[in-house]
């Protein structure tokens with residue numbers, strides 16, 4: 038645990054490193070201003086009272102003038118240091134948020150498939166907010182407290198060392214009591230941060246699943262799940278409050294013992310003539326700062342521990358390995374020489390997600406350049422997994438994929454993906470205009486090229502019917518468009534990319550028969566001279582395919598052209614007949 042804390046502190050220090058000078062100057066400067074402000078008054082009281090007791094009015098005037106200058110200086114410098122500190126913390130956080138964002142961009146698809154988006158969102162929102170608090174509020178409070186307390190103690194030592202020593206000894210008890218509360222508070226804070234993550238997950242489900250939850254009348258279940266996280270959070274917050282309350286009452290007890298004892302001791306010193314009235318008053322005012330140090334150091338430390346809990350969750354996210362430039366686990370197959378002319382070849386490929394069962398099991402398939410190849414077969418057979426492997430979303434476990442005659446790993450992942458365009462069942466549309474969404478296919482495309490792609494995808498007409506044509510904003514995930522319209526925009530985006538290989542995963546599934554026919558025609562035009570791998574459930578759409586692979590349980594069950602497979606009378610024929618009967 039201590040190691041972990043150290044590592045979080047070290048990593049937070051690393052964050053500050055590029056702006057270390059400005060951060061330290063802002064932090065120490067503003068803390069110095071805070072503590073100086075607190076010390077000016079006790080000193081002024083002592084000096085003025087001593088001068089008044091000595092009836093030395095000239096000195097009183099001089100002291101007042103000097104202190105006026107000091108206070109004016111403090112008033113001018115305080116906002117300057119605070120501005121520097123605030124600005125530096127913001128700059129550090131901007132860089133940090135950006136690096137977290139960049140990291141998330143590079144995380145493997147597997148991370149997103151296996152982690153609830155609410156958890157990630159909570160880490161980059163709530164937990165990063167907590168880190169910002171640590172860098173600004175928490176650390177500054179501790180430094181200010183330390184400075185004020187230590188200065189006050191030093192001044193007290195000068196004013197009367199006996200008084201100061203008694204006070205410090207009593208204060209150490211207070212620090213010990215406070216520090217005992219720090220660790221449990223940190224533990225609860227970590228649980229609260231995790232609970233907040235769960236709560237965001239529930240909220241994400243509520244928003245993203247708004248339609249489904251209404252159709253399936255799920256509000257009861259969703260409410261219950263939300264209640265569970267809410268109650269857990271409430272329980273944890275109460276536990277934290279209870280511990281804080283105990284800490285506070287322990288502190289109040291100590292304050293009274295401390296103040297009472299010190300007051301009696303100070304009065305005795307005054308009666309015995311060891312200190313003046315001015316010194317006693319000044320000591321009593323300084324006393325508050327020193328007891329504050331002993332009393333609050335523990336609880337401020339505990340707050341910092343809570344911030345570390347948030348930081349730990351962000352660093353945990355940052356520690357997840359990014360996608361490599363290339364998957365290199367095929368290196369053991371170096372001996373394999375390429376003698377094939379195929380554009381894509383799977384050789385004895387086996388794959389499973391994590392520790393689970395084999396999804397692909399010694400799969401062999403080859404795809405010729407310019408061909409239209411269809412993958413069909415029962416649900417869960419592994420068709421989409423084949424496309425995911427081609428896109429490099431997962432590394433291979435066994436076997437190899439060859440690509441344009443070379444090993445897959447001879448290409449970087451970005452080179453592989455540059456050669457491919459992908460339209461999946463639920464291709465994502467981004468917040469922005471229709472034009473922007475199509476242009477993501479190729480950022481340097483001209484407006485005319487964007488329009489041409491939209492025309493080929495048979496999207497142009499409905500785009501022109503929108504209020505602002507290509508500049509129409511489509512809303513989150515294209516919520517202001519119909520399913521078929523969304524699909525045609527994603528097809529236009531893929532068309533614009535003009536990649537050598539087209540991967541279509543049920544690309545026309547969301548279209549009505551009329552627009553499906555239109556898109557099929559557009560795709561036909563696009564596929565000329567390109568290699569297309571399409572996953573199709575409706576076998577009527579792949580009659581023209583050069584090769585059809587029937588995939589089941591991660592293996593090829595049958596392969597051939599449409600007519601051959603029908604003649605063979607196997608799985609394909611049964612699927613075909615079933616669909617035929619349904620359509621009639």
Ligand SMILES: Nc1ncnc2c1ncn2[C@@H]1O[C@H](COP(=O)(O)OP(=O)(O)OP(=O)(O)O)[C@@H](O)[C@H]1O
Pocket residue numbers: 150151390393396414415416417418419420421422423
């Ligand atoms: N990210 C994942 N983690 C774990 N298992 C997964 C993951 N994605 C898919 N699977 C499993 O892999 C198997 C094959 O899935 P895949 O999506 O490749 O099948 P498919 O043939 O495309 O199915 P469908 O025709 O229904 O789309 C399924 O059993 C599925 O549950």
